[in-house]
Amino acid sequence: MSKTNTNDFYQKVYEIVARIPEGKVTSYGAIAGYLGVESGARMVGYALNNYNSADLGFYIPAHRVLNRLGQLTGRGHFEGDTMRERLEQDGVEFVEEYTVNMEKHFWTPYELED
DNA sequence: GCCTTGACGTTAG
DNA sequence: ACTAACGCCAAGG
Numbered sequence: 601m602s603k604t605n606t607n608d609f610y611q612k613v614y615e616i617v618a619r620i621p622e623g624k625v626t627s628y629g630a631i632a633g634y635l636g637v638e639s640g641a642r643m644v645g646y647a648l649n650n651y652n653s654a655d656l657g658f659y660i661p662a663h664r665v666l667n668r669l670g671q672l673t674g675r676g677h678f679e680g681d682t683m684r685e686r687l688e689q690d691g692v693e694f695v696e697e698y699t700v701n702m703e704k705h706f707w708t709p710y711e712l713e714d
Numbered sequence: 715g716c717c718t719t720g721a722c723g724t725t726a727g
Numbered sequence: 728a729c730t731a732a733c734g735c736c737a738a739g740g
Contacts, residue, residue, distance in 0.1 A: 606737070628722055638723090639735045645721035646737060667722060674721030 609635060610647040616709045617648070618660040623691045624707035625700055627668045634709035649677065663687055670695075670702030 616631050632640035648662045663686040667673045675683040675698060684698065693701040 632722085637736090640737095641722040641735085642720065643722090643736060648721055650738090662721080665721075672721090677721060 606643075609637070609640070609643060610650065613644050613647040614651060614656055614660055616712075617662060617665055618658060619709075619712060620661055620664040620707060622661075623705065625664045625666050625670070625687070625692060625702070625705045626707045626709065627666055627670075629668050630708050631665070645674065648674065661686070664690070666700065666702070668702075670700045670706075672698045672700070 612635055613631055616626075616634065620626055628641040628644040629638075631644045632638060637643065644665070648665060651660065651662065653659060662674070663672075663678065663683040665674070672683050672687075675681070684694075687700060688694070692705050695701050
């Protein structure tokens with residue numbers, strides 16, 4: 601009875617985000633597509649918004665999840681410029697004030713297969 | 715129970 | 728190449 605509930609979907613999102621390598625970024629759509637929900641990009645954003653570190657018990661680098669253009673669309677949910685600062689610490693190259701070099705740092709969950 | 719909103723993405727003009 | 732509109736699905740009002 602492994603039914604893909606929304607809560608299960610969120611859980612998978614957290615697991616994937618937690619595995620994003622340092623210096624790499626991915627997109628909401630990439631995660632959604634990997635989970636089999638191509639149209640669930642917004643749900644990924646919802647998952648991160650609902651995310652509570654206390655519930656999971658492990659930290660997830662939500663700042664490494666951007667939209668498909670590499671823009672830090674979720675920066676408003678971080679404190680100040682925390683999101684951008686975190687990415688810079690990871691060594692991510694920016695092409696705009698709030699846009700990273702997607703071509704250079706893009707990463708997909710499929711690379712987890714290894 | 716209907717309507718609006720949103721950490722998105724694709725297609726059309 | 729740029730902008731506008733629609734589709735998507737869940738949560739909150």
